[in-house]
Amino acid sequence: MLIKRPDDIRSSDITSESIYKERRRFMQGAIGAGLVAGIGLNIPSDATAKEKAIINQDFPKLPKSAFNISDELTTYKDITTYNNFYEFGTDKSDPARYAHTLQTRPWSIRVEGEVENAGNIDIEEVLKLFTLEERIYRLRCVEGWSMVIPWVGFPLQALLKRFKPTSKAKYVMFVTKNDPKQMPGVRNTLLHWPYVEGLRIDEAMNPLTLLAVGLYGNVLPNQNGAPLRLVVPWKYGFKSIKSIVEIRLVEKPPITTWMRAAPSEYGFYSNVNPEVSHPRWSQKRERRIGHFFKQDTLMFNGYGEQVADLYTGMNLTKNF
């Protein structure tokens, strides 16, 4: 199959806003119906057929990334119904159940701090300006499970370059939307809101670091961090912040939400590292969703070739 060069994708190939809004509503309904059927005793044997019917609608002709891995993909159902998104509840099934109240249009991202061109960028602009591709990445949760997800997105470095970070920009801070009216979970104080994450500037500029707008060829479902989220595949999943409203270039490393909640358990770097255990559990092995028994966890989640030299000379046990 011919792999299109980026300039071959016209903006008209990308579904217009009204159409993918429609499809998203349909998808959420279809997933809902699938969930209801799932609670009954009979699982439709055409579950895979159902998935095949709904995926690859919004972004049908994506070029494939050189970073794609060949691991077996996690199902669309598992990816969209097993989520940690505490803004919508702390059970894994809560985000799929409650995230429908999130308004993903209008949506703009504020880019400010140590940049020459601080400003807002609308999500529609993002979809037109940046070349989208399919990126199949591993995602490893700090809890000890993992998935393989076919994201739709573009490198974070492309967006950052547009705003021209200055030499003072040493770190990038990200902020999630925080609205108790749309997000029932932020009415409690289990975590400090808004959700904040951060990367060192070279981690942010690494070609692997992705801003994702979709998965499985469709617009991101709300529970997966619509309309724009980060994916940093060599770090534990909580660093892949969802539903981004602000990106700030800063001089000092930001204190992330999980660092604040449990500093002895969750560090700034949180690189996937089988040699550094979490206080409550070992990180040597992981449960790949879809498999019953555990498998070995890879250093940097298997992305050592791309990112190991970001950390040469660093003590990764101290800088966990």
Place this chain on the structure above:
Amino acid sequence: MNAIRFIDQVLKPILFLLSLLPLALLIGQFLTDTLGTNPVETLTSTTGEWTLHFLIITLCITPLRKISGWHGLIKLRRMFGLFSFFYAFLHVLIYTVFEHSLDLFAIIEDIIERPFILLGFVSFLMLIPLALTSTNKMVKRLGGHTWQQLHRLIYPLTIGGALHFLWLAQSKVDVRSPLVYLIIISVLLILRYPPIIQKLTKR
């Protein structure tokens, strides 16, 4: 039918079957692939929670007896205690088989390095002598007084089990569920405080 025969021939069998329901549900879900996206996690947490449920039910028997005056309830206590052990055993089995694939070194490492696992393991160890001495023969062999002293282990082991759950939940910051268990267990222990028991006992 008198009260004792009612308990032995009607109530006990019904409650026995009901106590097997959680396991039956898990098996049913396993067979229909409705254990969820992370089936081992579902199995582990469900068996753990039912261990706590049955320990709490067991701890309810004595206060209920004293308050209601229905001494026949004592006949149910052993059954519920053994179900606690049963679900605890399943919980430990799932952990050793599916978390660690029966790798003894990995299990020992977990127990040594993770305090919350050590706590769970010790609590389970305390349940074993209670299960082994649950028969009428063992009560006679130990003598009522010694038997009673040994079975007081249910207090620390239940608290240990709830704290094991709390300690794990702390890492996900949502400690509401384990805290509810700890409150219920505390109330049940307070109800055993002699001055309170005396006030509650039906004459």
